[in-house]
Amino acid sequence: MATENRKQKTENQQVTIIGGGLAGVEAAWQAARRGVEVRLYEMKPRRFSPAHQSPLLGELVCSNSLRADNVENAVGLLKEEMRRLNSLLLAAAAATRVPAGKALAVDREAFAAYLTAALEKEPLVEIVREEVTALPGQGTTVLATGPLTSDALAGALARITGQEHLHFYDAIAPIVQADSLDRSKVFRASRYGAGDDYLNCPFTAEEYAAFYQALTAAEQVPLKSFEEPRYFEGCLPLEVMAARGYLTLVYGPLKPVGLTDPKTGRQPFAVAQLRQENREGTLYNLVGFQTKLKYGEQERVFRLIPGLEQAEFVRLGSIHRNTFIRSPGLLSPHLNFFKSPQLFLAGQVSGVEGYVESGAMGLLAGINAARQVQERPLVTPPRATALGALVHHLTNTDTKDFQPMNVNFGLFPPLPGRMPKKLRGPAYAARALEELAAWQREIEEGG
Ligand SMILES: Cc1cc2nc3c(=O)[nH]c(=O)nc-3n(C[C@H](O)[C@H](O)[C@H](O)COP(=O)(O)OP(=O)(O)OC[C@H]3O[C@@H](n4cnc5c(N)ncnc54)[C@H](O)[C@@H]3O)c2cc1C
Structure with a gap:
């Protein structure tokens, strides 16, 4: 005992x-x-x-x-x-x-x-x-x-x-510091006027073309031997979606429907949306931007998004x-x-x-x-x-x-x-x- x-x-x-x-x-x-x-x-x-x-x-x-x-x-x-x-x-x-x-x-x-x-x-x-x-x-x-x-x-x-x-x-989608965004380009709105929860980065057709070209040419991180390229359809890497067609992103994460740019009074060609990440509103994530691009490439390509030219990334995307x-x-x-x-x-x-x-x-x-x-x-x-x-x-x-x-x-x-x-x-x-x-x-x- x-x-x-x-x-x-x-x-x-x-x-x-x-x-x-x-x-x-x-x-x-x-x-x-x-x-x-x-x-x-x-x-x-x-x-x-x-x-x-x-x-x-x-x-x-x-x-x-x-x-x-x-x-x-x-x-x-x-x-x-x-x-x-x-x-x-x-x-x-x-x-x-x-x-x-x-x-x-x-x-x-x-x-x-x-x-x-x-x-x-x-x-x-x-x-x-x-x-x-x-x-x-x-x-x-x-x-x-x-x-x-x-x-x-x-x-x-x-x-x-x-x-x-x-x-x-x-x-993981990248996260940026809110105070590093160019507020003269980015506008606040939710789709179809249902509030103003999102920050929206509006693309012209030319800006989208440049972004698309850079995205599809950028270098990706090779998969590790223990990783399989098994992605959920709802959570595909941005570059995988882009490879499916020139306009796939415009019908997917960059869709502009229901959004009007207050500067032009029109619907932009494409829109990247940023969602608030923390309670304080100091951080925003790029909605739908999960990616396997190399880190340096992400900064280069994502700074082509209107409003993100000087963005400070606190986290980069990965899968x-x-x-x-x-x-x-x-x-x-x-x-x-x-x-x-x-x-x-x-x-x-x-x-x-x-x-x-x-x-x-x-x-x-x-x-x-x-x-x-x-x-x-x-x-x-x-x-x-x-x-x-x-x-x-x-x-x-x-x-x-x-x-x-x-x-x-x-x-x-x-x-x-x-x-x-x-x-x-x-x-x-x-x-x-x-x-x-x-x-x-x-x-x-x-x-
Ligand atoms: C491939 C890869 C690369 C990474 N590269 C980086 C990088 O470059 N920089 C960075 O900051 N972070 C990196 N990370 C992320 C992360 O920070 C590291 O994985 C880090 O080592 C995590 O620390 P940890 O103590 O939680 O786990 P680990 O350091 O992985 O330690 C876990 C330990 O538990 C042991 N163990 C597991 N299961 C059992 C068990 N059932 N019984 C007994 N022992 C067990 C393992 O053998 C291992 O020694 C990487 C992660 C991965 C998977």
Whole structure:
């Protein structure tokens, strides 16, 4: 009996983490730093996802860049916040950095080796090289199996989220900053005078011809071996639709019917519609513009849309394999499920996009998983921090078609008053770091 009690106690004071990628590694580190035992399951090298190749933990599957490193940029700010919260990923990046201008890029082998060694040396972390095929029935668990989560676990997850809230592909349309649009060209209206919810970019026949030519000649991202070009008819890439005929787009996502350009008093030849993306109205997405064009090509081609000549893209379009949940309404701001509070979600599967964002959600899930086993109150970073802005996106987005996001300043609460563009980044950063410091003091001292 005594032995059983002891076993029970150990399990209750231990965090189980499934997946030793960017999120899982950071979660394990944060939990162990808080004095909690961690059992980290990683299926490599017994089994590899189609994108993973190295047996090491924390593998970067594609680019070796963790993107911009200055705090005036949202992802630079997110990294700085993680550094201040003793992120293992950022320590590894500092130790293995390679020259990359204003970006933080790393030697991927050395980076993953650093992470693996750090966790192997950590006495509170046990690494189990096994595939997990079912969610544990009890005990605090962090699920961090990434965008290529295996079918068995995806099925287990679907039982918690409901099948309709689990997605396997991203069909992402680009998002632009509202204040980068040319308002002398763009007009506000819904079709047939039913309100004014959309921003409309009107094309003349000549402008459409130039756009069509550039779109159909632009370079596309080749499909990965594990991706099939199986598109839903309702969600076809723009370039696939365009290839069907010169006017296909004019009868599809660029249809002008029911819209009158107030400048000409006439229906334009074609119209690209922009839909508000966030409550604050600082971001707009290009409706129906899911695409597999290369990123540089997207910026070049989409800036041919009247009104978007100077557009700032906070997210570019893509269509790729990605397992993620539609988190609003399912995940609490502490990253555990409302329905299963002992289960935390971290990384890409929680609904963020990108290496750093995945690691950031691992950091927060690790902190909260540790606090849960220690029976301390769970915590959420302030909304004005990059961490808090991402959590807010996961838990408060009211868009029906929630999509994973990279961190960007459009997710932050707006700054008070008007401010020249080049001062905004530093202002977001100053506000965020001040609030982060206060929050850190509160959670470290407060309990
Ligand atoms: C092909 C591809 C390319 C990408 N390129 C980039 C890029 O260039 N830049 C960028 O910022 N983001 C990129 N991403 C997006 C994303 O940021 C990364 O996938 C990131 O690695 C996600 O971190 P994660 O911790 O959530 O998942 P991962 O890093 O994928 O980690 C998941 C881990 O869980 C393990 N695992 C999975 N299932 C199980 C199981 N059942 N039991 C035990 N272990 C399991 C896996 O082996 C893996 O080690 C890319 C995604 C893909 C799919």
